[in-house]
Amino acid sequence: MISALLLAGALIIEFAVAFPHRQYLYLPLYTGSYLVVGGPVWIKAFKSIRDGTIFSEFLLMGIATVGAFAIGEYAEGVAVMLFYMIGEYAQHGAVHRARHSIRELLDQQPEVATVEREDGIRQVHPAKVEQGAVIRVKPGDKVPLDGELLDDRASFNTAALTGESRPMSRRRGEEIWAGSINLQSPVRIKVTNGYEDTKLSKILTMVQEATQRKAPTQRFMTKLAKVYTPTVVWLAAALTFLPYFFVETYLFREWFYRALIFLVVSCPCGLVISIPLGYFGGIGAASRNGILFKGSDFLDRLRRMDTLFMDKTGTLTMGNFEVQGVHSINGFDRDELVQLAASLEQHSSHPIGRAILQHTNGQPLQSVARQQEISGKGLRGTIGNKEVLVGNRSLLADHNIRAHTNELQSPHTQVHVAVDGLHAGTISIADQVKADSGHAVRGLRDRGIGTLTMLSGDSQKVVDHVAGMLGLDQAHGDLLPDQKYARVEQALAADHPVGFIGDGVNDAPVITLADVGIAMGGIGSDATVETADVVIQTDQPSKIPVAIDIARFTHKVIWQNIAFALGIKALVMVLATLGMATMWEAIFADVGVALIAIANAIRIQYHFTDEDFSLPSAPPSSAGRGSTEADCCCTC
Template sequence: MVSFLTKYKEAAASALLLVAALILEHAFSFPNQHYVYLTLYGLSYLVVGGPVWMSAFRSIKKGTIFSEFLLMGIATVGAFAIGEYAEGVAVMLFYMIGEYAQSNAVHRARHSIKTLIDQQPDVAMVERDGVALMLHPSKVKVGEVIQVRPGEKVPLDGELLTEKASFNTAALTGESKPMSRKSGDEIWAGSINQDQPVRIKVTSRHEDTKLSNILEMVQEAAQRKAPTQRFMTKFARVYTPIVVWLAVGLTFLPYLMVDTYLFQEWFYRALVFLVISCPCGLVISIPLGYFGGIGAASRNGILLKGSDYLDQLRKMKTLFLDKTGTLTEGSFEVQEIHPVNGYSKEELLQLAASLEQQSTHPIGKAILNRSNGQLLHDVEGQQEISGKGLKGRIDQREVLLGNRQLLVDNGIKIQANGFSDPNTYVYLGVDGKHAGTISIADRIKEDSKQAIDKLRSLGVNELIMLSGDNQDVVDHVAGKLGLDAAYGSLLPDQKYKHVEQALHPSKTVGFIGDGVNDAPVITLADVGIAMGGIGSDATVETADVVIQTDQPSKIPVAIDIARFTHRVVWQNIGFALGIKVLIMGLAMVGFASMWAAIFADVGVALIAIANAIRIQNKFSDSSSWGLSGSSSQGLSSEAPATCCDAC
C-alpha cells in the first residue's frame, strides 16, 4: 500500500484531499466551514490539475491551442465557477489516472527490454596467471581463455579450443538441433554448453557479442515503432475548439437576440455547457470496450499489453512466423521406426536405447523417451565415434548406432527405408548388417495447420516462415502447413531485414516467435507476438501480444476478439457522443442541470460497461476452437493498467 501511494502520490494526495473536503462540506457544520473545504477542494484540484494545465500551455506554445488538456482545464474551472467543486476535481483526477496507466505501461515495457536481455551470463571463468578467476564478462580481454561447464551459458563470443563439443544455440539462431563444434570453430555468447567442460579463446569484447547486438536491434526497433496516436488526441483537435467557441457564443450572442439579457444567467448556462462537454464520459467509455477485449483475450490465454494492439491485430494482413517452438514443439521426438532384415520395431528401439542410455544428447534422449522405460541391455566396450555415433557389444553382437557414414565406414550396405521427409535419421547396424532406421524430428504442433487455415479465412493473406533451421526442414514444414514462403538458415539480423523490408504504412505486419533471437523482430513488427509458455523472458517482454498456452490457434482467436472489440468500441463512442450532444443542446436552452451532466458521463459509462460485457460473454468459451487448458490466471490484473491506452 505504501509503495502504491508513493508511486501515484499526486493522484493519491488529490483523492485524499477530495474525500476530506466532501466530508467537511456535508458531514459537519462550524464557523467558516466554507473556506476550509473550499481550500481542500482547491488543493486537491491543483495537485492533479496543475500538470494538465502545464501540458495545455506547452501545447499552446507549440502552436496547438485547442487540445484535450485545454478543454479539461476550462471545463473543470467552469465547474468550480458554478460551485461544482467535487465535479471539477473528480474529472481531473480520473483523467490523470488514465494518463498514469498509459505512461506506466509504456515505461514498464521499455524498461523490461533492457533489464531482461541484460540477464545474459554475468560471470565468466577466465584463466589468468595460471588461476581460474570468476569475473564479469566486461572485465575479460580479447585473447584470454575462458572455461564453460556443462549446462552453463557461454558468456562471450570466442573460438573453441577443446577438441569437440555440442552447444544449444536455439536462443540465438532458432536452430532446433544442437550444434556440434570442433576445435577452431566460432562459439557465440548465449549458447548453452551441452555435455562437457570446454575452453574458449575470447574473440569479442562483452559489448560486441552477438547477444549484445540483439539488444541493440531491440532498442533500435523500439525507437522506430512510433506509438499509435490516441483517439482522444485526434478527436480533441476538432471537438475542443467547437465547444469552446459555442460556450463563448452562448455567453454573449443572446445579448443580440433576447430582450431581457442577464450576463450571469447566460454565463451560468455556458459553464454548465462546458462541464457537460468535458469528454470524461468518452475517456471512460472508450477504454471500457478495450477492457472487455483484453479481458476476453486473457480468458483465452492471450495477454495483450495495450489496446493499441487490438487495433493492430484487427488490421494485420501479413504475418511472419518462426518455426521452432512456434509452429513446432521445439523438442525432438521419434517419428518413425523402420526395421529391416527380420528385426522388429521393438527390438530395434531396445538396441538403440541400450546404446543411448547414458546419453545427454537430444537425439539420444528422444530415443530413450520413446523406449518408455523398457528393460535395456548391458553394453560392453561402448565407444563414441567422433561425429558419427556409438559402437558397442550387446549379447555378443557388435552394434553400431549413428549417421549413415558410420555404417558405410564399417562396410554395411544400407537398405532403402522409404523416408522422404528431411528429418534426422539414425541408422542401426548389427553384426555387419543394416538392422533398421529411426526417423527423429521436431514435431509440428497439433493446431498449427488449423491456425494457418483460420488465419487465411480471416484475411491474413501473407503467411511467411522465418527460421534458423536448415532450408530443407523449413520447406518441408511450410509445405505441410500451406505457407506462402519459407526462409531458412537465418540469423537474427537476417530475420530483422526480412520484416523490415515488409513494413509499409499501407499494411500491418505481424511476427510471432519464441526465442531471444526473435526479440528484435518482435519489437520491430507492427504487432509482435510471443509464445509465452516456452518463450524466453526477453521475447515475452518485448512482445505486444503473448500467447500463454503456446498454441498457434490462439492467434486467430485474438484477431476475432480484436474485430468484435472494435465494433463495440465504436458503438460506445457513437452512443456517448450522441447523449452528450443531446444534453449539450438542452443546456444551451436552459433545460439541462448538473444532474444531466452527471448522467452524460456516469450513465453513459454504465451503459458502455453493459455493452463491453458482451465481448467477455462472446469469447468466454474457447471450446469451439478445439482448444483446452487456457491459462488466464494472473493476466486480468494487467488489463486495468492498459485499458486507458486509447484515451
C-alpha cells in the same frame, strides 16, 4: 450519502413547505450538500492548476456549479456535482475491478512452500527456497515454485496460467509451473527457478506493465482532452457574452445559464476513462484465455495484422521428436553412429538433439573436445581421435564431404553424421503437427489474414509437406536466422501489418522486428518471451484467432463509446446553445453517458469468458518435422 440527504431536505423545504423566509433553511442545506461533494473536486482543480494544467474537468465542474449557485439554480448546481462524483466513483470502481480481476487471475503464488531438508520437513516462504531444493505439494494445493516433477506421473490444473480448463498431465522430469494446482496424489518437485523468476511472476509483471502501455486511441484521446477542455471553456465564455452584440433582448442570466450547461456537457472525464477501461478489459479477457498482451497498443496492431509468418517446430508442430530409423554406411555400426551423434548432442537443448539422446538406450556417452556449433547447420567436435560432424547436408558440403543417402520418402528429418571426412550414416527423425494447427489456420483465414507463410530452418521438402497439410500460402525452408529476418523485413517494406510467431531463441530477432511478435510461452525460450508483444501460454496456435477476436471486439466497443459519447454531447451542446436544454439534460449527457460507456467497456472482460474455444478431439495424422535435412542448431 450525506450530500444526497442534505439535498433531499433542501428540496423538500424549498418546494414542499410554504412559510416565509424558508430560504434561510434550504440555502444552508444546499451549501452543505455542495461542500460535501464539491470540496474534493475543487481541491483536485487547484492541484491541477498548481501542476500546470489549468483547464481540467475538475475546473469545468467547479465553474459550472458555482455559476449555477450564482444565478440561483441551487438544486441543479448541487445535483450536477453530486452526479458527477457518483460517476467518478463508478469509474474508479470499474478500473479497480478491471485491475483487480487481472491480478486475481494471475496472482496465484502461495505464501508457503513445504521443503524437504536434512533436519526434516519445513514450511517456509517460497522466496527463501533455493534452486535445487525439493518441495512437496498436497492434492488441492498450488505449486509455489517452478520445478521438475520427481514422481512418475501427476495431473495439474493450469487454468490460471494458460486459460486451459483441461487438466495437464505431467511425467517424471517434466516441467511444473508455479500457480498450477495439484489434482491427485501428493507430489515431489525439484525447484528450478527462484521466487522472482517463476513463469507466474513473469506473467504477472507482463500484465501489470501492459496496463501502463497506451494504445494510439488512448494517446489520441489524452492529447485531445488537453486541447478540448480549454477550448470549451472559451466557447462557453463566448456563448455568455457574444450574443450581447447580436440579439435584441440580451439577458445575461439566460446566456450564462446556457454556457453553464455547455460546460457540464463538455466534461470529457467519462470518455477519457472508458477508453483505457476498455483496453484493460481486453487485456483481462485475453489473460483468461492464456494470451498475454504486453500493452494495449498491441491489441490495435494485432487487429490490423493481415500477414503472418510462422515458425514450424514447436509452433505448428509438437517439437517432440523420435528417431524413426538409423542408416549406417561405409562400414560404421548403427549403435556407434548413434553414440557419436548423441555424444556431440549431449549438452544440446534442441528437440532433435534430445531425440537422439533418448535413442541411445543407456549407452555411455563419450567426452567431446573442441566442440563448435555452426549456426543453422549443426555441430562439430573431436571424440577421441576422430573429428565428428552432426548436422544437415550443408554442414557436410562445407567440409567437402559427399553425402551418400538412402532417404525415406516419408516426411522425416535426416541428421547426417560424418567421421574424419567420411559420411558415416543418417539418423531419421520425425515430428507431429499439433492437433490444433489446422484449426488455427482455418481460424486465421476466417478472420481475413491474407498471407500465411512458414519460415523454417528445416529442409524445403519437410517444410513443403507440412505447409501442404495445413494449407499455408507459402513455405520457405533451409533458412538461417538472418534469412528469416530478411524475409520479414521485406514484407514490412511492402507496408503490410506483419506478425511473426515462434518459440526458439533464434526467433527473438524476428519477433522484435515484426509489427506484432508472438511467442509460444510454454516451451518458448526466455529471450523469445521477453521480446514478444503477445505470449501464448498454452503453446496452441489456435489461440491466435482468439486473440484477434478479442482485439477486434475491444476496438469495436471502444469506438462505440467514442461515437456514442461525442454524439450525445454534441447534440446537447447544440440544444444548450439554442436554449432548448436544461441542466438535467446536461447531467445525463455527462454522467449518464459516462456510466453507459463504462458499462459497455466492462462487458469486454466477460464477453469471452464462456466462449467455446474447444479444439478438434483427434489430432491430424503424423507429419514429419522434415524429410531430408536437419537444423540441429535451433533454426527450426
